[in-house]
Amino acid sequence: MSASRFVYVIYIRTTQEKLWNALLLPEFSKQYWFGYHQESEWKKGASWKLVSDDGRIFDTGDVAEIDPPKRLVLNWRHEIRPELKAEGFTRATFTLEPQGDAIKLTVVHEIDRPDAKIIDAVSGGWPAILSGLKSLLETGRAIGRPGV
DSSP: OOOEEEEEEEEESSOHHHHHHHHHOHHHHHHHTTTOEEEEOOSTTOEEEEEOTTSOEEEEEEEEEEETTTEEEEEEEEOSSHHHHTTOOEEEEEEEEEETTEEEEEEEEEESSTTOHHHHHHHHHHHHHHHHHHHHHHHSOOOOOTTO
């Protein structure tokens, strides 16, 4: 069986620690993730969820790996759209690598099934989310939700 995979690489002029904190802490993620934030104890095996500004749970899973401030791997399942939830758990891997005065952030979101609808869905979301993260860290202000 072949896998479906989305890979996105972005360079952000910041420190590894600031980027790490922006990825995990709700006060940052709410700014670039259009009001959503992550909740977790951020240790291996801990539960993880993505929560909207009105308290709805959009995604759930657990922390598969964590190596601050270099690597985070989440087992991830979408909870809102039934056709996406039915595909089961995906894996999202975040790798942070210093590159001069910037950090190279690589996000790989994948599932062990061909032509996965969930990967089509996240491939539209990650570029906007990560662009907002870059803008927030480099300018102090995230971009707004695309199309709004």
